[in-house]
Amino acid sequence: MRPGGWLLLFLLPALAVAGIDRRVDPRTGLVSWKYDRGAFELEIVQRLPDQTRAFFLARGFPPAEADRLAVHCVMQTIVRNTGRSGEAPPIRVNLREWRIRHGGTIRPLRHKEAWLAEWEKSDAVPPPARIAFRWSTLPTVQVYTPRGDYNWGMTIYDLPPGSLFDLYVVWHAGKHRQAAWLRGIECAPDRHE
Amino acid sequence: MLLRLLLIITFVGTVGMATAEPKPALLTPLPGAPLARNFDLPDMDGKRHKLSDYRGRVVIVNFWATWCPPCRKELPSMNRAWSRLQKEGVMMLAVNVGESEDVIFPFMADYPIDFPVLLDQDGEIIQRWPVRGLPTTFVVDPDGRLVYQALGGREWDDPRLLGLVRGLLKQ
Numbered sequence: 001m002r003p004g005g006w007l008l009l010f011l012l013p014a015l016a017v018a019g020i021d022r023r024v025d026p027r028t029g030l031v032s033w034k035y036d037r038g039a040f041e042l043e044i045v046q047r048l049p050d051q052t053r054a055f056f057l058a059r060g061f062p063p064a065e066a067d068r069l070a071v072h073c074v075m076q077t078i079v080r081n082t083g084r085s086g087e088a089p090p091i092r093v094n095l096r097e098w099r100i101r102h103g104g105t106i107r108p109l110r111h112k113e114a115w116l117a118e119w120e121k122s123d124a125v126p127p128p129a130r131i132a133f134r135w136s137t138l139p140t141v142q143v144y145t146p147r148g149d150y151n152w153g154m155t156i157y158d159l160p161p162g163s164l165f166d167l168y169v170v171w172h173a174g175k176h177r178q179a180a181w182l183r184g185i186e187c188a189p190d191r192h193e
Numbered sequence: 194m195l196l197r198l199l200l201i202i203t204f205v206g207t208v209g210m211a212t213a214e215p216k217p218a219l220l221t222p223l224p225g226a227p228l229a230r231n232f233d234l235p236d237m238d239g240k241r242h243k244l245s246d247y248r249g250r251v252v253i254v255n256f257w258a259t260w261c262p263p264c265r266k267e268l269p270s271m272n273r274a275w276s277r278l279q280k281e282g283v284m285m286l287a288v289n290v291g292e293s294e295d296v297i298f299p300f301m302a303d304y305p306i307d308f309p310v311l312l313d314q315d316g317e318i319i320q321r322w323p324v325r326g327l328p329t330t331f332v333v334d335p336d337g338r339l340v341y342q343a344l345g346g347r348e349w350d351d352p353r354l355l356g357l358v359r360g361l362l363k364q
Contacts, residue, residue, distance in 0.1 A: 055260070142325045148219060150263075
């Protein structure tokens with residue numbers, strides 16, 4: 001093998017580690033994406049609209065509102081600080097800094113506070129159901145300390161089922177702002193099981 | 194020369210990855226150990242529990258819900274920790290957020306919880322505590338101060354984690 005070939009062989013695994021790891025669950029067919037850089041680890045997992053619909057219906061959402069949420073591209077999201085020592089920096093995530101690129105436009109996510117404010121005004125969702133929504137969605141701002149902090153929750157991308165989009169993620173490791181474009185994220189299709 | 198260097202870096206990196214065992218997560222100390230907000234909540238039998246009732250003891254306060262997968266995952270280890278710590282005077286309280294007895298009772302057939310389960314049905318208490326997600330667990334020292342926090346699930350019967358809790362007993 002030529003020297004250039006060896007170089008490529010050694011560099012390829014490094015590039016794969018730095019990139020996003022896309023997996024398909026062989027049992028459910030649902031897709032997940034895992035990204036890590038430094039101590040920041042992010043995992044996004046598709047949720048079928050039916051899963052989301054059933055979850056919120058079981059927690060007191062009126063059918064119309066559960067259905068509305070279900071077709072807004074809801075993903076399960078896990079954020080973790082994988083720093084092992086106490087000296088590793090905390091990781092701060094503010095979802096207000098994240099962006100969605102879809103159909104030629106870039107826009108922010110619609111956060112839980114916006115949904116809750118709307119329901120507060122319209123009274124379309126009863127208060128106990130709003131509690132379930134508040135605690136099952138990922139906090140908009142959160143600091144993850146090293147040695148094991150993680151959180152999970154749903155994030156809502158405000159896109160029709162089956163949409164393909166790029167996600168711009170931002171996190172702060174101590175004082176350092178870091179960001180990455182995660183390309184080719186797919187909202188689950190609205191298939192009924 | 195460059196190739197040799199790359200080979201060495203790759204070898205060292207691979208060995209490093211293979212030998213660095215991921216350590217189970219422990220507890221995060223809370224800076225300044227703020228005083229825990231008191232609460233007065235009913236348990237599954239209607240008995241009321243105030244946090245202040247347990248002043249002088251170490252108290253582990255866990256916020257959870259039945260629909261939260263990491264909460265379910267950590268419950269068995271919490272129960273095992275309870276079987277050990279109960280004898281040493283540590284109190285454990287599982288504060289359920291936003292659910293009724295009708296939901297929690299059948300859930301406990303699959304996930305037994307031997308320590309008191311308190312009901313924060315309207316989510317008022319969790320809003321007053323520094324909780325950002327479920328599960329979150331706090332360790333309160335005998336003076337009523339929030340000493341440690343665990344955001345996300347833990348293996349509560351990990352000897353090193355139990356050691357941190359026991360360390361508060363000795364003070």
